[in-house]
Amino acid sequence: QVQLVESGGGLVQAGGSLRLSCAASGRSFSFTGKGWYRQAPGKQRELVALITSAGSPIYGDSVKGRSTISADNAKNTVYLQMSNMKPSDTAVYYCYAHFIRDYWGQGTQVTVSS
Numbered sequence: 001q002v003q004l005v006e007s008g009g010g011l012v013q014a015g016g017s018l019r020l021s022c023a024a025s026g027r028s029f030s031f032t033g034k035g036w037y038r039q040a041p042g043k044q045r046e047l048v049a050l051i052t053s054a055g056s057p058i059y060g061d062s063v064k065g066r067s068t069i070s071a072d073n074a075k076n077t078v079y080l081q082m083s084n085m086k087p088s089d090t091a092v093y094y095c096y097a098h099f100i101r102d103y104w105g106q107g108t109q110v111t112v113s114s
Helices: none
Strands: 003-007 010-013 018-025 033-039 046-052 058-059 067-072 077-082 091-099 101-104 108-111
Touching: 003 091, 018 033, 018 091, 018 108, 033 067, 033 077, 046 067, 046 077, 058 067, 077 091
Parallel strands: 010 108
Antiparallel strands: 003 018, 018 077, 033 046, 033 091, 046 058, 067 077, 091 101, 091 108
């Protein structure tokens, strides 16, 4: 059973930075894709950033140029560094991983104050 546990959420001022971490526990295997999605109140869940098994990053349009995704495979951990944050970045951020099926974390709240 795979578990994804997020950390690093909280309150950030507009223009500030934030680093999210997601640690995978349980079975140890290489995910074919892992990263982050987010969901704001009243909106659909959207892609923030993904990293493929080859290490290639994919970013959502709303965070492109302001975010960096990275992974430490030895630690089964994926990170998301966001800068120049905006109130529109306020959402619950979910860790995501895929190996045969999708896995989701419970989510961590990120609030950006203006």
